[in-house]
Amino acid sequence: MAEAHQAVAFQFTITPEGIDLQLSYQALNLIYRSGVRSWKKRVSRMRNRVIKGVFPASPSSWLFVAIGILATMYMQSDPSMGLISKIQQHLPLSKCGPISFDQGQTMLSALVFSTLLWLSLILALRFCLKLLLSYHQWMFEQHGRISNTTKIWYYCTTLVRLFSSQKPLLYSYQTSLPHLPVPAIKDTLSRYLESVRPLLEDTQYKRMTDLANQFESNLGNRLQRYLKLKALWATNYVSDWWEEYIYLRSRGPIMVNSNYYGMDFLYVTPTPVQAARAGNTVTALLLYRRKVNREELKPSRVPGTDIPLCAAQCERMFNTTRTPGVETDVLQHWQDSEFVAVYHRGRYFKLWVYRAGRLLSPREIEHQMQKILDDPSPPLPGEEKLGALTSGDRIPWAQTRKQYFSSGVNKRSLDAIERSAFFVTLDTEDQGMEGDDPVGNLDRYAKSLLHGKCYDRWFDKSFSIVIYKNGKSGLNAEHSWADAPTVAHLWEYTLATDAFQLGYTEDGHCRGEVDRSLPHPQRLVWDIPSETQVSSSLAVAQTLADDVDCHVFPFREFGKGRIKKCRISPDAFIQISLQLAYFRDRGGFCLTYEASMTRLFREGRTETVRSCSNESCAFIRALEDGEAEDQCRQLLRRASEKHQNLYRMAMTGAGIDRHLFCLYVVSKYLGVESAFLKEVLSEPWRLSTSQTPVQQMELFDLKNHPDFVSLGGGFGPVADDGYGVSYIIVGEDMINFHVSSKHSCTDTVSNWNQGWSQL
Numbered sequence: 047m048a049e050a051h052q053a054v055a056f057q058f059t060i061t062p063e064g065i066d067l068q069l070s071y072q073a074l075n076l077i078y079r080s081g082v083r084s085w086k087k088r089v090s091r092m093r094n095r096v097i098k099g100v101f102p103a104s105p106s107s108w109l110f111v112a113i114g115i116l117a118t119m120y121m122q123s124d125p126s127m128g129l130i131s132k133i134q135q136h137l138p139l140s141k142c143g144p145i146s147f148d149q150g151q152t153m154l155s156a157l158v159f160s161t162l163l164w165l166s167l168i169l170a171l172r173f174c175l176k177l178l179l180s181y182h183q184w185m186f187e188q189h190g191r192i193s194n195t196t197k198i199w200y201y202c203t204t205l206v207r208l209f210s211s212q213k214p215l216l217y218s219y220q221t222s223l224p225h226l227p228v229p230a231i232k233d234t235l236s237r238y239l240e241s242v243r244p245l246l247e248d249t250q251y252k253r254m255t256d257l258a259n260q261f262e263s264n265l266g267n268r269l270q271r272y273l274k275l276k277a278l279w280a281t282n283y284v285s286d287w288w289e290e291y292i293y294l295r296s297r298g299p300i301m302v303n304s305n306y307y308g309m310d311f312l313y314v315t316p317t318p319v320q321a322a323r324a325g326n327t328v329t330a331l332l333l334y335r336r337k338v339n340r341e342e343l344k345p346s347r348v349p350g351t352d353i354p355l356c357a358a359q360c361e362r363m364f365n366t367t368r369t370p371g372v373e374t375d376v377l378q379h380w381q382d383s384e385f386v387a388v389y390h391r392g393r394y395f396k397l398w399v400y401r402a403g404r405l406l407s408p409r410e411i412e413h414q415m416q417k418i419l420d421d422p423s424p425p426l427p428g429e430e431k432l433g434a435l436t437s438g439d440r441i442p443w444a445q446t447r448k449q450y451f452s453s454g455v456n457k458r459s460l461d462a463i464e465r466s467a468f469f470v471t472l473d474t475e476d477q478g479m480e481g482d483d484p485v486g487n488l489d490r491y492a493k494s495l496l497h498g499k500c501y502d503r504w505f506d507k508s509f510s511i512v513i514y515k516n517g518k519s520g521l522n523a524e525h526s527w528a529d530a531p532t533v534a535h536l537w538e539y540t541l542a543t544d545a546f547q548l549g550y551t552e553d554g555h556c557r558g559e560v561d562r563s564l565p566h567p568q569r570l571v572w573d574i575p576s577e578t579q580v581s582s583s584l585a586v587a588q589t590l591a592d593d594v595d596c597h598v599f600p601f602r603e604f605g606k607g608r609i610k611k612c613r614i615s616p617d618a619f620i621q622i623s624l625q626l627a628y629f630r631d632r633g634g635f636c637l638t639y640e641a642s643m644t645r646l647f648r649e650g651r652t653e654t655v656r657s658c659s660n661e662s663c664a665f666i667r668a669l670e671d672g673e674a675e676d677q678c679r680q681l682l683r684r685a686s687e688k689h690q691n692l693y694r695m696a697m698t699g700a701g702i703d704r705h706l707f708c709l710y711v712v713s714k715y716l717g718v719e720s721a722f723l724k725e726v727l728s729e730p731w732r733l734s735t736s737q738t739p740v741q742q743m744e745l746f747d748l749k750n751h752p753d754f755v756s757l758g759g760g761f762g763p764v765a766d767d768g769y770g771v772s773y774i775i776v777g778e779d780m781i782n783f784h785v786s787s788k789h790s791c792t793d794t795v796s797n798w799n800q801g802w803s804q805l
Contacts, residue, residue: 082403087339087382094215094341101218102175102206103168111167112160119156130155171206172222178203179353180224182646182698186691207352215341219354223648226284227699228277231270234705235262237695238726241656241702244635244663254725261722269712269720276708282649284704287711289651293526294375300368301437301505302590304525306772307495308537308759312600312782315478315517316545317554321419323544324470324513325412325556328386330543331468331511332405334536335364339382346535346741348646355645359528363536366508367464368524370444377527380465387466387570389502390418391474392430394570396462407558408548418567419472428574431584434501438583446579459570469510471502476516488598489797492760492784495520496596500587501580509533517554529652530759531643535741538756542745545754592789594762597796599783607778614682616775617737618689621657622682624771626666628733632793635663636732639764642696644704653701655693657735661685732768736761740774748777760784767791 096105118125134155184196235258243251277283293304317323337343338360346355365380384400395418399406406414435443451460463469477491495512497503503510509523523533551557574580606616621640628636638658644650665681695701710723738758746754758774763786770786787794 084403090340094217097215098218098220098341100168101214102171102222103164108161108164111164112157115156115160115163116153119152126156126159130159133158174202175206175219175222176224178206179219179222179646182694185694185698203352214345214354216338216343216345216357216360217341219345220356220358220648223354223356223646225277226282226644226647226650228270228274228283229700229705231262231266231705231709233700234702235266237700238702238706241659242637244658244660245637254722257722257725261720265713265718265720266709269709269716272712272716273705273708276712282647284644284708285649285651287708288704289377289526290374291711294368294377295373297440299438299587299590300440300524301497301500301503301587302594302762305496305505305522306525306530306533306759306761307492308521308523308533309491309495309598309757310478310519311541311545311753312479312755312757313753314545317550318517319412319550319554320472320513320515320517321412321415322408322550322555323517323519324415324472324511325408325410326544326548326550327511327513327519327540328399328411328415328470329405329408329548329556330540331536332399333543334539335467336405338363346531346645349739349741353646355643356648356650358649359532359651362527363508363532364467365465366527368506368508368526369464370440370447370506372441372444375440375444375526378464383465383467385462385466386468386470387463387504387507388415388418388470388472388567389433389504390421390472392425393418393421393423394429394432394459394463394572395421396466396568396570397470398565398567399467401561401564406564407560408556409558410560410564412556413560414564414567415472421567421569423569426572426574428576428578428580429572431501431580432572432574433504434580434584434587435578436505437497437500437503437587438579439586442579442583450575450578455571455573459572462568462570463504464506466507469504469507471498471510471512473498473502473512473514475514476518477514477520478516478518480516485598488600488757489596491518491520492596492598492786493591493594495522496594496760496762496786497587497591498522500584500591509536529641529643530736531739531741534738534759537759538740538742538745541754541756542742546745546747546751595787595789595794595796596760597785598757598760599785600757601781601783602779605777605779605781606775614686615690617693618686620737620773620775620781621689621735622662622665622685624733624735625658625662626669628769629666629670635666636768637729638733639731639735640693641736642693642701644697644699644701646697647699652704653696653699654703655689655696656702657689657692658733659685659688659692661688730765730768732765733771734761734764734768735771735773738772738774740776755780756782758782758784760786762786763788763794767793769794769796 100107115125119130124130130152134151178199181199183193184199187193187196239251239255239258242254246254273283280286296304315323316326334343343357343360345357347353348355362377362379365383367378369376369378385396385398388395388397397411397414397418399411435446447460451457473494475494477487477494479487479491481487498512503512503522505522506524508527509521512520512522514520521533521537523530549557609616609619612619621638625635625638628638635658638656640655640657642653642655644653661681662685665678665685668681669678706723706726710720710727713720713723740756746756748754755776756774758772758776760772761770761784763770766788768787770784772784774782776782785796787796
């Protein structure tokens, strides 16, 4: 209880001689430094609000405007055309006083006019920037054939950039991003019918066409009016409903079904010391959080351009948890947290990562992690498998939480987990590619990150870090608060900072000194009755985990370098290859989901690219029928161009599925049924795919360090009889695939070497 004594800054006792006051200067110093850190954060937030409030200008630009106005007045010229005199007349005491006072009044009036002019220029620049960011036709221009409109747009963008702040903050562009437009219902239905044409027989297609026409002429336009009304009122007409109805209202397990994972380097483990890897990883994550809080991260942009992307998903990255409810879950976010929650061998710990307002060094965090690893105490009754509550169905977890974790010692311990910056698991197993069976080892590594033992992760946290016994690492992320690119950006920074900036000593330990007076990590205490639903939740989760079949496949035959030499989009090539593989496996085509972002718009999240098109099916049939090579090559190029166009349309707000989803939600609010919408939203995605983007290549020097290759991450299958496929294009010569399916389906198998895929 040393930390408890240190927390008491002063004590006093009443004696016959008077009051005996005893001060703890160490505790007072800790309180003082913590207060200084808190005030620094407040001042930083206030400063950032000012900078964002005047963006795209800078606060210093006011000085230039004021000096310019005063200089022109000094030259006996009135740039305000009489407005300064009007302002002077309305200032208090403007008509009395000595001449020098009148001159002061004139200067004050000029400064007021300068401020108004400056604010007007800011509004004009912001309006121009919003107009420029609303133009997306540049994405559809062919190389070497740029239209005059796009050229003018490019020149205007350059001018705005010249007048803008040179170093925008993370959220500087938020108010300038356009709102997601509502597509015309006729266009959406037309695109939908085109997307399902290769999947339906003629009679089925005619039936769907009749349903679509009936929907458009009757209920569709009514629902569309309500949706346009929401789009006028809300920042984004999709995102809040998508978060609530797709994620938070789902009552099934979020493990496997919703959460996803990210892996460590493929060939390299920076250190075999588990506590040291934890020290550097936790430090790197907290350094990233500091950048987010101070808004020092550069805004993400469309690759190869200066077009910014929405950064709203970063706001709930840390200090966030998903709390269960009977009808719907709730995302809870706290402004700050100075500790992380750690799980090891069935015990939960609260580890403070700040002391006296100072972030602990990596060596100090390693020291604290080692204390946890060396702690011989056994788990308390019911503690070891408590995390299974977060991996099972949501309603039993909500009921158990309300009944047994809403007061007393259980609530305090649960608060420590939920309010932590993030969750850390110190795993007792080894993982990675090393060993006699590298392929099987990677598959086990993927399953470990996706679900673990079903009770040694806290799946409700925004993300959980797993540090294995041999120093390998990974993460598991909850999906409702953000999409994979946001977490991938965090994980790229973490891996690069760990390996290239923080580094390790020759014996594998973290660098830095250790304050030996650090208190021991705090064991969380529980009083868990035997009637809690841990065992039933664990049974549900274990059944789900056992059914998942994962396969990780590093493809080294060729990469994007060779694909680009063929003048074909690498993503389109991979998507068509996946459809070809599915065709060879199942003898037909299926509804194919590829995730695309809509972060060109404010609070944008994702849109679906229906990548199985008439063009891709035509190529695959020609290839399988043994058509001439030139014809197949021409059909492949046509299919690739079609896929790129579909992707661009999804990115620019002209997708299909989010619009139809929102129309369906409106119909439910109005209490009306639509046979068309019900059928569309019940169609299974038997091939669900996603590319993990590499966003910060400058952090990884693959030429000098070719072994530091990222494995990317993956997710579980969306349909019981389908596949989940994630891939990451690494460098010029490698593509890593993560394939998942279910053992319970006899028609699917994830291991490509067993005959599923033939690229």
